[in-house]
Amino acid sequence: xxxxxxxxxxxxxxxxxxxxxxxxxxxxxxxxxxxxxxxxxxxxxxxxxxxxxxxxxxxxxxxxxxxxxxxxxxxxxxxxxxxxxxxxxxxxxxxxxxxxxxxxxxxxxxxxxxxxxxxxxxxxxxxxxxxxxxxxxxxxxxxxxxxxxxxxxxxxxxxxxxxxxxxxxxxxxxxxxxxxxxxxxxxxxxxxxxxxxxxxxxxxxxxxxxxxxxxxxxxxxxxxxxxxxxxxxxxxxxxxxxxxxxxxxxxxxxxxxxxxxxxxxxxxxxxxxxxxxxxxxxxxxxxxxxxxxxxxxxxxxxxxxxxxxxx
Numbered sequence: 001x002x003x004x005x006x007x008x009x010x011x012x013x014x015x016x017x018x019x020x021x022x023x024x025x026x027x028x029x030x031x032x033x034x035x036x037x038x039x040x041x042x043x044x045x046x047x048x049x050x051x052x053x054x055x056x057x058x059x060x061x062x063x064x065x066x067x068x069x070x071x072x073x074x075x076x077x078x079x080x081x082x083x084x085x086x087x088x089x090x091x092x093x094x095x096x097x098x099x100x101x102x103x104x105x106x107x108x109x110x111x112x113x114x115x116x117x118x119x120x121x122x123x124x125x126x127x128x129x130x131x132x133x134x135x136x137x138x139x140x141x142x143x144x145x146x147x148x149x150x151x152x153x154x155x156x157x158x159x160x161x162x163x164x165x166x167x168x169x170x171x172x173x174x175x176x177x178x179x180x181x182x183x184x185x186x187x188x189x190x191x192x193x194x195x196x197x198x199x200x201x202x203x204x205x206x207x208x209x210x211x212x213x214x215x216x217x218x219x220x221x222x223x224x225x226x227x228x229x230x231x232x233x234x235x236x237x238x239x240x241x242x243x244x245x246x247x248x249x250x251x252x253x254x255x256x257x258x259x260x261x262x263x264x265x266x267x268x269x270x271x272x273x274x275x276x277x278x279x280x281x282x283x284x285x286x287x288x289x290x291x292x293x294x295x296x297x298x299x300x301x302x303x304x305x306x307x308x309x310x311x
Contacts, residue, residue, distance in 0.1 A: 011236025046190030076188025135275030
């Protein structure tokens with residue numbers, strides 16, 4: 001599977017499937033944390049996923065170039081930070097709340113794009129940020145802007161997640177192999193997590209069949225499919241479009257949280273969640289701002305790729 005082989009339609013269908021698969025991780029991780037430390041859970045999940053992907057796609061590792069490896073390593077570092085913050089939050093925060101707060105990352109994407117391109121944010125971007133910020137305030141326990149430690153972890157995860165989306169966008173449009181980068185990313189998250197488990201925890205294997213089922217589902221569905229194939233999906237679309245599709249994640253997580261864990265949203269929380277989703281949608285109703293242009297996929301041999309920002 002090489003960069004540039006997906007049409008935008010197919011890439012966005014894959015992206016939607018990837019995001020829905022990853023949204024299940026909020027509920028599954030909360031279940032897994034009941035019997036395992038967060039770093040042990042992450043380490044097992046991503047190392048199993050890496051072995052599965054390496055066996056399934058060996059050529060992408062055997063013929064990997066330096067750009068792809070370093071890009072995958074960079075993504076691995078960023079998503080290790082995202083996942084550490086996410087699981088730290090899930091120890092005290094409902095899975096649905098964590099998903100909504102973390103996915104405010106999508107509102108940050110156009111703001112970060114504007115900063116990188118040294119241009120003022122568009123009115124739509126500012127409006128979406130304001131609406132989403134109001135939603136964050138309502139979604140927190142006090143209904144204001146003073147958040148608990150678990151919710152602060154979610155906000156930190158959102159900032160790094162937004163940076164990772166932009167990094168993946170540039171990587172997958174610069175001649176790197178998106179699937180190879182995704183496989184390296186998964187392996188790096190697993191290695192970093194397992195190293196942290198030996199430093200901060202006492203690693204141990206799951207003690208029950210149910211916990212193993214959770215770990216394997218997280219590994220094969222959420223990591224093996226969700227994480228590894230997101231760069232592939234992003235290679236056929238733009239960061240802005242990718243951000244819009246990520247609005248699916250908190251909605252799915254909220255439904256699963258209510259169905260599986262019995263989590264409930266009050267009216268205030270529901271309204272806050274609706275504002276966050278509204279902010280995400282608003283941020284992607286815009287046309288490209290002056291000075292910006294959407295890229296088309298460069299040829300696979302074009303090492304320089306194409307730039308997002310015009311000079």
